[in-house]
Amino acid sequence: MEKEKNKVLLVEDDTNFGQVLRNYLELHDYVVELVRDGILGLAAFRREKFDVCLLDVMMPNMDGFTLAEEIRNVDPDVPLIFLSAKSMKEDILKGYKLGADDYITKPFDSDVLLSKIRAILKRNQELHEKQHSQVEFIVGSYHFNSKLRILKNGVTAQTLSPKENELLLMLCEYKNDLLPRELALKRIWGSDTYFNGRSMDVYIAKLRKYLKEDATVEIVNIHGNGFRLVVPV
Amino acid sequence: MEKEKNKVLLVEDDTNFGQVLRNYLELHDYVVELVRDGILGLAAFRREKFDVCLLDVMMPNMDGFTLAEEIRNVDPDVPLIFLSAKSMKEDILKGYKLGADDYITKPFDSDVLLSKIRAILKRNQELHEKQHSQVEFIVGSYHFNSKLRILKNGVTAQTLSPKENELLLMLCEYKNDLLPRELALKRIWGSDTYFNGRSMDVYIAKLRKYLKEDATVEIVNIHGNGFRLVVPV
DNA sequence: ATATTTTGTTAAAAAGATGTTACAAATGAG
DNA sequence: CTCATTTGTAACATCTTTTTAACAAAATAT
Structure with a gap:
């Protein structure tokens, strides 16, 4: 690294x-x-x-x-x-x-x-x-450790790439609330450009795939504004 | 964006x-x-x-x-x-x-x-x-969150488009009072023109559809002046 | 009463944003 | 250098949002 x-x-x-x-x-x-x-x-x-x-x-x-x-x-x-x-x-x-x-x-x-x-x-x-002190998050039935970049669901564990990790981390920090696109783009990708935006969309798709085991967890798009990680409270 | x-x-x-x-x-x-x-x-x-x-x-x-x-x-x-x-x-x-x-x-x-x-x-x-600090409103039996653009009635939730959201937000800010057409048109559409006016009428119709579950809530037209969101006090 | 203006409503077109997959390019490890 | 991983880009599909058109109904003015 x-x-x-x-x-x-x-x-x-x-x-x-x-x-x-x-x-x-x-x-x-x-x-x-x-x-x-x-x-x-x-x-x-x-x-x-x-x-x-x-x-x-x-x-x-x-x-x-x-x-x-x-x-x-x-x-x-x-x-x-x-x-x-x-x-x-x-x-x-x-x-x-x-x-x-x-x-x-x-x-x-x-x-x-x-x-x-x-x-x-x-x-x-x-x-x-x-x-950035918080490193562990409960996301539905998942357990996410952002320091080790591990997303666990029972026995199955998925290691995350740095970008996947940062994005999921931000979503968790804004859990159940709006994570504005520009904010994530500036913090994770360094700038808010068209291609970085598309890249972010690709990563959202990846995260959704990882999180699909628990139907109560979802990443919802708020058109034109950003994304929202919805988890049961 | x-x-x-x-x-x-x-x-x-x-x-x-x-x-x-x-x-x-x-x-x-x-x-x-x-x-x-x-x-x-x-x-x-x-x-x-x-x-x-x-x-x-x-x-x-x-x-x-x-x-x-x-x-x-x-x-x-x-x-x-x-x-x-x-x-x-x-x-x-x-x-x-x-x-x-x-x-x-x-x-x-x-x-x-x-x-x-x-x-x-x-x-x-x-x-x-x-x-614009207020983001949550009670509208009859509905609950409206303008940040997440969600209009909820019990279990059923309707996500709103940006324009729907802004219009409902203004109606809520002027709750039970007249929301003048020109004001909404200037603030939401940027200018008061014929087509923007027609567009606004389309959005009013949409909002009425979303709000029809609670009969005590209605968007009333004040001919030539604007609209009024009527809710029980 | 009739004409004119305003509003209600629906549908379709146009514009824009996101979802998704595949692959190329870059990066880092061994 | 070579391999594996990660990231960026392209392409295409799909979904959302917004605008415009068209016609009906209501309200107001003449």
């Missing part, structure tokens, strides 16, 4: 600097999406899942602070780091007020940035793991 | 400037309706649902301030932004008095306008989400 590369959203209007920084980060095993202004940044953020966002403060179209608010609106938890030539105290304070995880003033040492990113990612991943 | 674009009503008598601004906004993913005076602006506003209105102050036929009052008359909540060459304090104050959300003096930076629009839309959408 390969650890997935971390995705960085880099919003920077200085093309030269942006390219350099992107190359540097890619060299250190990050997947980087570089966009040149706040509008494109927000569009990218809505479309894809990022592990951390690096935002230039002064940009055309939408400045970094405004962009930060918009991003926070979509995801209150994603780590934000401001990059700025400004070193004025009030700007830095404003940045932190917007829930920035860090604020770096240009010019800066690229190693420093890298270690800051690493530290933030580590902290955030630990947090994320804690949130 | 397509995320709906925000709709902007732009009332501006300077055709050139209007076109440019429209193109600019369309480029940033807004749907723009451009009209050249207050009369047409009011007509458009009565017909369609807009997320924000940009009103030029000095116009033939009906000036921006008068138009603003008329619009407020139809919808007290829609965000209004005045665009004006005037920078006189009393005019600005008059604008805010009429419940303007912002007042921009020409010439202005288009980025500034854009970020103002965004900020206003965001605030308004949050407000809107809070209003």
